[in-house]
Amino acid sequence: MTDQQxxxxxxxxxxxxxxxxxxxIMDRYEAPLRRYIARLGVRNVDDxxxxxxxxxxxxxxxxxxxxxxLKFSSWIYRIAHNEAISAxxxxxxxxxxxxxxxSEEMLAFISGSIDSAELQFDATVNAVEVNxxxxxxxxxxxxxxxxxxxxxxxxxxxxxxxxxxxGSVGTLIHRGKKQLATVIHSDHIRI
Amino acid sequence: MNHTxxxxxxxxxxxxxxxxxxxxxxxxxxxxxxxxxxNSAMWLVWLLTVTLGALATAVLIFTTSYRYYDIYEAMxxxxxxxxxxxLPLIWIGAFVVLMLxxxxxLRATRRGYRLSPWLVGGSSVGASVLLxxxxxSAGFGFVVDKTLGEYAPMYYSQAEREQVLxxxxxxxxxxxxxxxxxxxxxxxxxxVDSQGVAWTMDTSExxxxxxxxxxxxxxxxxxxxxxxAKSDLFHAxxxxxxxxxxxxxxxxxxxxxxxxxxxxxxxxxxxATRLQEFEQVAFGEASADNEPSMKVCAEIAAVRRISDKxx
Numbered sequence: 001m002t003d004q005q006x007x008x009x010x011x012x013x014x015x016x017x018x019x020x021x022x023x024x025i026m027d028r029y030e031a032p033l034r035r036y037i038a039r040l041g042v043r044n045v046d047d048x049x050x051x052x053x054x055x056x057x058x059x060x061x062x063x064x065x066x067x068x069x070l071k072f073s074s075w076i077y078r079i080a081h082n083e084a085i086s087a088x089x090x091x092x093x094x095x096x097x098x099x100x101x102x103s104e105e106m107l108a109f110i111s112g113s114i115d116s117a118e119l120q121f122d123a124t125v126n127a128v129e130v131n132x133x134x135x136x137x138x139x140x141x142x143x144x145x146x147x148x149x150x151x152x153x154x155x156x157x158x159x160x161x162x163x164x165x166x167g168s169v170g171t172l173i174h175r176g177k178k179q180l181a182t183v184i185h186s187d188h189i190r191i
Numbered sequence: 192m193n194h195t196x197x198x199x200x201x202x203x204x205x206x207x208x209x210x211x212x213x214x215x216x217x218x219x220x221x222x223x224x225x226x227x228x229x230n231s232a233m234w235l236v237w238l239l240t241v242t243l244g245a246l247a248t249a250v251l252i253f254t255t256s257y258r259y260y261d262i263y264e265a266m267x268x269x270x271x272x273x274x275x276x277x278l279p280l281i282w283i284g285a286f287v288v289l290m291l292x293x294x295x296x297l298r299a300t301r302r303g304y305r306l307s308p309w310l311v312g313g314s315s316v317g318a319s320v321l322l323x324x325x326x327x328s329a330g331f332g333f334v335v336d337k338t339l340g341e342y343a344p345m346y347y348s349q350a351e352r353e354q355v356l357x358x359x360x361x362x363x364x365x366x367x368x369x370x371x372x373x374x375x376x377x378x379x380x381x382x383v384d385s386q387g388v389a390w391t392m393d394t395s396e397x398x399x400x401x402x403x404x405x406x407x408x409x410x411x412x413x414x415x416x417x418x419x420a421k422s423d424l425f426h427a428x429x430x431x432x433x434x435x436x437x438x439x440x441x442x443x444x445x446x447x448x449x450x451x452x453x454x455x456x457x458x459x460x461x462x463a464t465r466l467q468e469f470e471q472v473a474f475g476e477a478s479a480d481n482e483p484s485m486k487v488c489a490e491i492a493a494v495r496r497i498s499d500k501x502x
Binding site for chain 2: 016019022023026027030049052053056057060061062063064065067069159160163164165166167168
């Protein structure tokens, strides 16, 4: 059985017996978590590595607290989210999300939800413009939009990561989209 | 998960750094029971606050139902001002605070975040109110109120509040017991109030059942009039049992209030009494009967309020 065939839950159980097995978790999650941390506003590479290190140490320390009824990815994302927030709070700076591509998919979602008469969408809009508008959103909207449209998480996963009711996830996404449209509109960006 | 493990320099670096920190700082996974205890503590907080909320509800039900059937006419012009003044604000405040803590506790349990705010708040309030009704029917409201009144220095129980309200001779209210060892005459008795003052009480206008209650050696409430200020002469118009010595059922409270109203109606300035007054004026001593004048009780504030309502 290769590392890829073993489920996260099984790896957690193994890591509790043998800490070397924890390396499998790090192998699986380092890249996605690092990208997520960057999107949450930790832009400096050294800072990202520091946060990532703290995340994994915290995950290891709390392995027994993992609730096997949740997806392991949701649990580890939750820890990463909290650590990233703590990191930029320590520095007392407003986070600047660093989105990496994927904006076309985001636009597809937005265009499907906003009245076309209110806002015209244009395929020429690029990731930079969307990213600039996203940075102006309230943090709570930014967090759900990033998880939904850039990390491609389901509603119940977002609920587990941000520790909010599933119903609230839908509401925040809806309001986040509206706020994004308003920001884009007010910036006179024709999309 | 089918992630392809990244093979970059930074990947190896992070992994090495993590293992290095784990080894150097002897980091071990926290024992499972610590997490179990944390989660249990949150449930315990919820359970405890809901239980306390239930007791607060029970006291609220006790005080509110007692107030609802209380003799507000003896003290206030209308029920609303009386009820608002007598609202047990401390218990309402305690209930709100407890429910906020309960909601936070439930939200902080392992999967509490999945519950909607309505469910978190509603379940806490609902459980407290439901248990509160059960506790109230078992008499806990009365017991908690009485016990706190006895042992908490800053807390005034319903009984203590009621004593303060009724021990007010200048307003025509007394609370105490009849001194059966010092019978003065058929119409006059000695009454010792809750502050130990002995009153000469005129019982000529009392109904037979009032006199029976007065002679029963129980603590009673007397509505009437202090005949001369600072004197020890009190004219009794109605005698009512002290209802705060034990928990009473609502139907008892209701019956007692009805008896009180009947008593006041008897003294009220009804067409019949007005006719009697007219006869006395017209025919002097040759009126229909030679009952003593009803003037004293007909003039007290509580009876006047009843008379006003009847008009």
